[in-house]
Amino acid sequence: MQLAVVGGSSAALVTELRMRGLTVQQLPRGADVLRTHHDYDAVILDLELPDMSGLAALGKLRQVSRIPVVMVGTRTDERTVVRSLRGGADDYLVKPARVTELIVRLQSVIRRLSRDRTPPPNMVVAGDVRVDLAGRRVEVAGRHVPLTPMEFTLLRALVRQPNSAVSRQELLDRVWGNAFPGSTRTLDVHIGTLRSKLDRPGLITTLHGYGYLWSGPDPAAEPKAG
Known part of the structure; x- marks a missing residue:
């Protein structure tokens, strides 16, 4: 893995x-990674940079690349974390950052992005x-189940990762994007409505303190009739 560490992260982290x-x-500055991002597989980006804020660098980087980025910073407030993820x-x-955790998270991000690039x-x-997914239609026992656009987008985010935990934050990002509702309670309400319409207990599993999981089998591009 070719990795760029941008900003004031310690030399000890780089060595480890x-x-x-x-x-x-x-790389000391945000401008450096903007010029050379194509040379790397992933970026560790400090929230504080000498030439611009980490969020500003992130915004500029996202205009030209989808390279995996893990932001690091000393701030722990929810607003900073949400702004980083939404950015x-x-x-x-x-x-x-603990090195083992950092590497695991980088690997997880790279796997997820690789999976997302695979045509669903x-x-x-x-x-x-x-x-x-193509026709945006859901059937249960042969009966059409009408879903709102928001409900279908939420369902699609879950079924594309069968038997894999999907965090609340990932669902918020995928479904609402920049229109972040401000509370995960909004997400929980939509999940409840979706469960009620599908009427199949256990199909959508709650992972308390984390998110949700679609408990169905792996998707099949050409399912057999009958």
Whole structure:
């Protein structure tokens, strides 16, 4: 993995990352990564930079690249974390970051982005529930179940990662984007309505303190009829 560490992260962190087998280049300024981002597989971006804020650098980077970015900073307030994630960061870690956790999160982000780049199947089947992603249509036991656009977008985010935990924050980002509702309670209400319409207990599992999981089998692009 070719990794860029941008900003004031410690030399000790860079040394430890290299000891774990990563190729690491430390870049002092946000402008540096904007010029060279194509040379790296992922970026660790400090919230505080000498030439601009980390959020400003992130915004400029996102205009030209979808490279995985993990933001690091000393701030722990919710507003800073949300602004970082909404601004395009794939994750946020509080400094000083633990190296093992940082590497695991980087690997998780890269896997997720790789999965997202894979063209999704058009049909997802779980028992008698059929979700037509292309036609934006849901059937349960052969009966059409009407969903609002928001409900379908939420369902699509879940079924594209079968049997994989999806965090509340990821769902908020995918479904609402910049129109962040400000409270995860909004998400919980939509999940409750979706469960009620599908009427299949256990299909959408709550992971308390984290998020939700679609418990159906893997999607099949061409499910058999019958």
